[in-house]
Amino acid sequence: MAQDIEHEKTPHGERAPACTVVIFGAGGDLTKRLLMPALYNLARTNLLPSNFALIGVDRLEMSDEAFRSHVEESVRAFAADKHYAQTLDEANLKRLLSSMTYLSADFGAAASYVELGKRLEAVKTSHHVNDNVMFYLAVGARFFGGIVDQLGAAGLVNETNNQWRRVVVEKPFGSDLASAQALNTQLRHSLAESQIYRMDHFLGKETVQNIMLMRFANGIFEPLWNRDHIDHVQITVAETVGVEKRAAFYETTGAMRDMMPNHVFQLLALTAMESPASFDADAVRNEKTKVLQSVHRVDAVTDSVRGQYSAGSRDGQALAGYLKEDGVNPGSKTETYVALKLGIDNWRWAGVPFYLRTGKAMAKRQSEIVIQFKRPPFSLFRDTATEALTPNALVIKLQPDEGAMLTFGAKIPGPKIEIGQVHMDFHYKDYFQNAPSTGYETLIYDCMIGDATLFQRSDSVMAGWDIVRPLQEYWADPKAPLAHYAAGSEGPAAADELLGASHRAWRTLT
Numbered sequence: 150m151a152q153d154i155e156h157e158k159t160p161h162g163e164r165a166p167a168c169t170v171v172i173f174g175a176g177g178d179l180t181k182r183l184l185m186p187a188l189y190n191l192a193r194t195n196l197l198p199s200n201f202a203l204i205g206v207d208r209l210e211m212s213d214e215a216f217r218s219h220v221e222e223s224v225r226a227f228a229a230d231k232h233y234a235q236t237l238d239e240a241n242l243k244r245l246l247s248s249m250t251y252l253s254a255d256f257g258a259a260a261s262y263v264e265l266g267k268r269l270e271a272v273k274t275s276h277h278v279n280d281n282v283m284f285y286l287a288v289g290a291r292f293f294g295g296i297v298d299q300l301g302a303a304g305l306v307n308e309t310n311n312q313w314r315r316v317v318v319e320k321p322f323g324s325d326l327a328s329a330q331a332l333n334t335q336l337r338h339s340l341a342e343s344q345i346y347r348m349d350h351f352l353g354k355e356t357v358q359n360i361m362l363m364r365f366a367n368g369i370f371e372p373l374w375n376r377d378h379i380d381h382v383q384i385t386v387a388e389t390v391g392v393e394k395r396a397a398f399y400e401t402t403g404a405m406r407d408m409m410p411n412h413v414f415q416l417l418a419l420t421a422m423e424s425p426a427s428f429d430a431d432a433v434r435n436e437k438t439k440v441l442q443s444v445h446r447v448d449a450v451t452d453s454v455r456g457q458y459s460a461g462s463r464d465g466q467a468l469a470g471y472l473k474e475d476g477v478n479p480g481s482k483t484e485t486y487v488a489l490k491l492g493i494d495n496w497r498w499a500g501v502p503f504y505l506r507t508g509k510a511m512a513k514r515q516s517e518i519v520i521q522f523k524r525p526p527f528s529l530f531r532d533t534a535t536e537a538l539t540p541n542a543l544v545i546k547l548q549p550d551e552g553a554m555l556t557f558g559a560k561i562p563g564p565k566i567e568i569g570q571v572h573m574d575f576h577y578k579d580y581f582q583n584a585p586s587t588g589y590e591t592l593i594y595d596c597m598i599g600d601a602t603l604f605q606r607s608d609s610v611m612a613g614w615d616i617v618r619p620l621q622e623y624w625a626d627p628k629a630p631l632a633h634y635a636a637g638s639e640g641p642a643a644a645d646e647l648l649g650a651s652h653r654a655w656r657t658l659t
Contacts, residue, residue: 272337423497
């Protein structure tokens with residue numbers, strides 16, 4: 150097992166140190182749509198190293214020129230996309246393309262890693278880089294362990310005090326607790342924990358990173374952020390898309406494995422964590438892990454709902470049900486929706502329920518965290534309709550309209566004491582100029598400078614899988630209930646009942 154080695158960190162905001170990036174799966178969709186535009190953005194903002202090389206590795210036969218052409222096409226498409234519309238920086242695109250070479254390889258063949266070692270030596274001279282290397286595994290999860298084994302056997306991940314070797318592993322990290330533990334053991338045979346950067350691209354979003362800043366940099370929130378003042382918390386990650394062309398992946402994964410142990414639980418941890426001693430990576434990750442380890446065992450029967458979308462409509466357009474999607478087994482029990490009720494057993498949150506939901510083919514694309522505060526005593530308002538006393542809520546909006554909203558009651562003008570609900574609405578776009586981004590820029594840059602704050606540590610990953618273990622065991626029974634909801638709706642009725650039993654309700658997808 151490799152030992153952790155401390156390396157000097159580059160301060161945030163400065164150019165990353167000289168390095169080579171090796172992307173396994175360089176011909177794939179992730180590389181084309183997200184990684185290459187992210188690297189281009191880093192070049193455009195002067196954060197990419199001055200001395201930089203990129204080696205694309207994949208099983209496809211391709212020349213260096215063809216690979217560069219493939220990348221150029223993806224970056225130009227990114228710049229022209231209506232969501233990112235910008236003037237293409239031709240000089241930095243040219244610089245990025247000139248840094249690239251391509252290696253055709255068999256991921257399971259030792260000879261390919263010998264060739265990779267030779268290529269790394271070659272680019273040191275041709276591109277004036279040093280021995281720092283980031284290996285990015287933009288491949289299917291089944292390749293993770295084997296690639297790292299081969300890198301280790303070839304001596305390509307050995308570190309010294311003067312040079313680092315880091316491996317970025319995309320999700321999913323395992324499919325349950327046992328497989329995650331097995332994969333971690335396999336990776337740790339060749340790598341130290343400090344060399345493993347477990348990617349969750351959701352953490353690259355500016356609004357997700359701002360959750361912690363909003364809490365701890367503002368004195369008006371933190372004093373209220375506890376069980377004395379908060380009634381419950383809702384976390385929603387809703388998507389309008391169905392499975393589209395990903396049925397092969399989704400049939401073996403489902404909504405729970407795809408979203409809960411990573412994206413949604415990271416939002417839970419950021420919302421519920423204690424203040425870290427500093428913004429050092431381990432200080433932050435310690436507090437996040439404590440939250441997940443404090444979640445009490447889920448009762449799969451009473452505290453969870455799984456659902457699958459059936460035929461429906463949105464904006465007058467007919468939507469197919471999940472069982473009619475291309476590649477889906479007609480008898481599939483795969484869930485496309487999950488709702489959970491969780492409790493956290495610590496002094497801050499004991500007795501406060503956390504309601505989590507995620508689903509596909511929903512009414513709106515909406516990711517948000519709702520902090521609902523307790524109602525005021527009704528005695529002062531005995532002559533006012535109590536339903537008008539809507540609880541105060543802080544809504545942290547993550548996507549698509551990033552920002553925050555605070556709801557509170559105010560007197561309606563007139564001689565009577567009547568209360569209306571009003572909103573204070575903050576939109577990021579009104580205050581800050583958002584640079585076109587894929588969400589991967591921050592994460593790639595952080596890996597280059599050695600900041601692991603936004604990457605998951607092994608104990609956090611295991612804690613997440615441990616939380617959902619009772620659900621996986623219960624849902625493995627073919628007779629376990631599976632609710633249905635119309636595509637284009639807000640989810641199954643059973644999810645409403647999860648909150649309705651305590652006279653609560655989901656915030657409407659708006």
